Amino acid sequence: MLPFGLRVQEKIERLIDKHMRSFGASKVSLSSLSSQELWEKSGRLKDDSDVFRFNDRKNSRFLLAPTHEEEMTALVGGIVETYKNLPLRVYQISRKYRDEPRPRQGLLRGREFIMKDLYTFDISPGEAMETYKIVRTAYNRLFDELKIPYLVAKADSGNMGGNLSHEYVLPTPTGEDTIISCSNCGYVYNEELADGKVHTAEPQPPSSHHIPNFATGGSPTGAPPTISNGLWMGTSKDKNTLLRGWYPKYYMAGGNEPVERHPSSHAIKSIADAAGIDLDLSVENPLEQWASQMKANNGSGSTRQRPTVVDLYDSQVRVFQRPPLSDLAEYAKCAEHDIKYTMFDRFPKTSDSLSLTKVHDGDKCAKCAGGTLTSHAAVELGHTFHLGTRYTEMLNAVVTVPEKIVNPDAISHRSTQIPMQMGCHGIGVSRMITAVADVLSDLRGLNWPRVIAPYEVVVLSMPGMQAEGETIYDALASSQTAPDIILDDRDRRPDWKLHDADLIGYPVIVVVGRSWRDQQAIEVQCRRLDVNEEVPLSRLSEFVQSLLEKL
Known part of the structure; x- marks a missing residue:
């Protein structure tokens, strides 16, 4: 540092x-x-x-x-x-x-x-x-x-x-x-x-499934204005379970333009945890990893382990009457009936519908009736x-x-x-x-809050005015409300010193230059407050303090 x-x-x-x-x-x-x-x-x-x-x-x-x-x-x-x-x-x-x-x-x-x-x-x-x-x-x-x-x-x-x-x-x-x-x-x-649950002030319809959280039929979970569905996939850490999440990729949300949704890994992980699946979110090619593990299991000579597939259905997606497993069976080099299949359209051990997508700007707030997110x-x-x-x-x-x-x-x-x-x-x-520094900076440089700025005030003395600069510095430093102040008396061009002061991000810049020579006034700049004024020495300390109190 x-x-x-x-x-x-x-x-x-x-x-x-x-x-x-x-x-x-x-x-x-x-x-x-x-x-x-x-x-x-x-x-x-x-x-x-x-x-x-x-x-x-x-x-x-x-x-x-x-x-x-x-x-x-x-x-x-x-x-x-x-x-x-x-x-x-x-x-x-x-x-x-x-x-x-x-x-x-x-x-x-x-x-x-x-x-x-x-x-x-x-x-x-x-x-x-x-x-x-x-x-x-x-x-x-x-x-x-x-x-x-x-x-x-x-x-x-x-x-x-x-x-x-x-x-x-x-x-x-x-x-x-x-x-x-x-x-x-x-x-x-x-x-x-x-958490993977639908949160709304309106009561959710009861599940029609005979076995909680498991699909026994192909009835839709509702009739949302979904245009097309998306598919998210992941695997368990042991690569033996493939998890698929069906979510509304595009749907109409009260307007004329379709809204694109994105899956929430946090929501899916929460559901997986509740279902007893140790999900690995770091895997970039889950289908290939799962299929490779299934092939390895089949060729290991040990007790054969059935491929496991778990489907999650967002509340705005219709449940497939017949789950699409044929492609997965081909990947895993097994028969479709060999796959151990489970489906959830409700949060495990609850009647809450599933929400697999991230919040989109304009979604309704679940905590109040009238807010948007x-x-x-x-x-x-x-x-x-x-x-x-x-x-x-x-x-x-x-x-x-x-x-x-x-x-x-x-x-x-x-x-x-x-x-x-x-x-x-x-x-x-x-x-x-x-x-x-990142949030408060602009094209001219840093812009520190007063309380953590390296110095609250810098006095810039222009060439040939070093003695006058020291006088102004002493006047501010000895005042009753003396700020944390530094004097820049380097022998550099005026434009270079002003540019450097902006880059550093001093809250208040005091310039001892032509105005002092012509009319005994000091130029005071404050970028955050958009201030650039000429102030007499008698008012300088009071004026600088008034700016600092606003920062």
Whole structure:
């Protein structure tokens, strides 16, 4: 990190310190080295985990920590013994490491990054929820102070665990996340939450199938205005099951033009999980992989395994009366009747119809009656997770409490041990630098928010006016509301210095040049506010401060 970039990073860290300490969080620093054994206890270290691991000269197994849930849980579990020490809130800002398979976009997705991670420990789910609300309030204030157009979206917890999380995202065309928002009720969520079910305020018709979730006939699941169907395919990780998803590729959605839909891998994965299928979304040629596995199974000499095919039908697609299996049988070199076939047009073990497609702009919101949905590409800047006892149970981080706290109806005065309720809350420091720079830049250069700009104000002294530039700099630096200011007195052409100041992205540029020589006035520029005015020295400090307060 070069000097100006480092100043931006340090200002972000100071901003985080300010808002973490606003609710009593204490700052700590843990080692980047962790034990593989500890991560194996939590169940997060697997063969395909994206972590750097190594053995030392004594063959002890270590890893470079991408997060510190395991380490913090073990630390707190060894220190905190009684509920009277709770709640506990600790955080750190440190370098993390991830064996990223596809590093890209500079600091947005790299193998080394800087992150703030906060860990909270409470005695009960109720108190943990109160802490979660406190943290979210602090996050809102932090991002409000940045004055960037962020969104707060309900999110998937992924391998972190827990069942409640929210992410703070910055909409940008280069973002890797897709966020859905409603125009009416304000509901915002990550498309990863797609669960494969149709969500609507209107009741769904009951299934006509005799066996739940399995097709016994060829009746349509409805009569939507579908023009043509699309087919998505995937395989299980063992390549023995081929999953096919039939979805409406083009359909009429209240207008005269057909709308193209795209399959949602998140929705299909959710259905597959519920059906007990371990789906592998990384396979690019699923049909060929499945067919090759079937041929290998048939030629292995072991007990023959029947080819398995599972069809999923979106609620807007008519179910085939006779499933198309002949081509698959030819691929797998087997008879059609040898294929073990299953079909779902309802979510497994429910009566909910299936939705296999991504949200399209203009779709109706399932949360309210009058809203329409819009999708946004976005970059994740922060994430809050309620983990519950996901880590504390596995790593035995327990506290001793009176039995009455656990069971208010208890008569005895004995004590018992319970696992602590845990939360973790992150902010990507290094990726915030890149994301904010990308979103707020324009053709002239960077455009930093005041609170994290390398300097709030730059004074540019034109050639032959270095002494006057120092006078203006001293006047601003010694004022009661002195900004974070730098003097650029390099001996370069005026147009070069102005261009360089725009590239760096100073919020306010003060030019000591011809106006000062002619009429004792200073030119003040602010690109974000579209300001370019000549101000007398007597008003300079007040005018600059008024601009900074708007940034």
